[in-house]
Amino acid sequence: MDLKVYRRWCALLALLIVAILPRLIECQSKRLICSYWPERAAQDGYPPDYIPLEVCKDVIYKGFWFPKTVGRQMLFNDNDKRAFSNLVTSVRRRSNTARVIASVKGSQIDYSTVASISSRRRAFVQAVGTLLLELDADGIEINWNYPGGTSEYGGSDYDRISMVQLLQDLRQMVTAASGNIRGRNRELWFRVSIHPNAITDSYNVPEVCELADFVTVDAKEVTIGDSHAPMHSKPVQVPRIGEAYGINLPQTIDTKYDITDSTQLWIDNGCPPKKMLLAIALFGVSYQYQNTYANLFGSSFSNLRGLGAEKKMEPYRKVCESVRQYGWSRRWDPYGLMPYATRIVGNGQEERVSYDDVTSLRYKLDLVQEKRLGGVYLDYVHWDDVYGRCGAQSYPLTSYIASRLQSIPSDIGFAIEWS
Numbered sequence: 147m148d149l150k151v152y153r154r155w156c157a158l159l160a161l162l163i164v165a166i167l168p169r170l171i172e173c174q175s176k177r178l179i180c181s182y183w184p185e186r187a188a189q190d191g192y193p194p195d196y197i198p199l200e201v202c203k204d205v206i207y208k209g210f211w212f213p214k215t216v217g218r219q220m221l222f223n224d225n226d227k228r229a230f231s232n233l234v235t236s237v238r239r240r241s242n243t244a245r246v247i248a249s250v251k252g253s254q255i256d257y258s259t260v261a262s263i264s265s266r267r268r269a270f271v272q273a274v275g276t277l278l279l280e281l282d283a284d285g286i287e288i289n290w291n292y293p294g295g296t297s298e299y300g301g302s303d304y305d306r307i308s309m310v311q312l313l314q315d316l317r318q319m320v321t322a323a324s325g326n327i328r329g330r331n332r333e334l335w336f337r338v339s340i341h342p343n344a345i346t347d348s349y350n351v352p353e354v355c356e357l358a359d360f361v362t363v364d365a366k367e368v369t370i371g372d373s374h375a376p377m378h379s380k381p382v383q384v385p386r387i388g389e390a391y392g393i394n395l396p397q398t399i400d401t402k403y404d405i406t407d408s409t410q411l412w413i414d415n416g417c418p419p420k421k422m423l424l425a426i427a428l429f430g431v432s433y434q435y436q437n438t439y440a441n442l443f444g445s446s447f448s449n450l451r452g453l454g455a456e457k458k459m460e461p462y463r464k465v466c467e468s469v470r471q472y473g474w475s476r477r478w479d480p481y482g483l484m485p486y487a488t489r490i491v492g493n494g495q496e497e498r499v500s501y502d503d504v505t506s507l508r509y510k511l512d513l514v515q516e517k518r519l520g521g522v523y524l525d526y527v528h529w530d531d532v533y534g535r536c537g538a539q540s541y542p543l544t545s546y547i548a549s550r551l552q553s554i555p556s557d558i559g560f561a562i563e564w565s
Contacts, residue, residue, distance in 0.1 A: 181527065206247045208526065209249035278323040337362040345411050362424075378407075380482070
């Protein structure tokens, strides 16, 4: 090859690399998704303009109630549509790059029924398409984290099949919507359970993860142990009630119902880590229980005290202030790697709240880095300590997570380092 021609090709190649490398790095960097709940945000005096778009590059609207059937159509609630439009307007006015995702919440029966009947599935997909084409959403999120086929969630074993059919139809619609505007890539997100039985029985993991752009591991609803989002499960101690009848039961049971084991189970079953997002709650989960039961059942009750108890979500900004007040005892869960606090509330009742702080978040972000997950999904950005009342920094949890994610090398960085 002529030397001049060779140099010209090298120069063109260098220009091409310079042009596309930033975009490639952006695509491979870890994403921070901030969800926004307009009803609760309004109660807190937190309008969409307060969302820190400098770190929240993806904003999730939480969320549209499941559409109602009207004749042969399915229609979303008008109030939800107005609230979503207000969010989109705020984000578009302040950023040219931030994305807005519309989340659709529904019950097990809602999704199971729509997915299993072709006419309803078609009507649902058309309704979701309006969120992209008419309301200018950059993507949609399907919250089907209570699938059928398990004793825990009920429903039909057919959900495992019909779920894939629904995702296929949604994938086709999202791809078509992406083609309407050049350079405008729309995305399909899917929120899933971390219950081990659901992962193996209710989800066709390879198909789900192939069809969805991102799969959010919903790790905030564990009901066993001292933490609602434990890194490791606390072994359940079995009461020795069978010995009197000559029945030998195991002394402990390891449920593997935790973030670490369940995330790995999704990966082992065929989900690419780069497509997985770890959901982190910027709220505590509190409940009350009868502490006198511990004397009746012994230490084994400590593992099961949360079962059946009515749980409440408390914004982190309130929790971090409350647990510092008189009467609260702050502790550390060595299995969940999370703080929790307890207090006596009278009538034999004890209140318990578990929550994340910067210390516990280190372990969760270590998991994101070690497993090379795609990013972190926050519920909800307006429930952080927005005004820094518990310390010197505003948005302490969001800021820490954003900083950690930025420090994680992109997949391209890993490849360059390896080479």
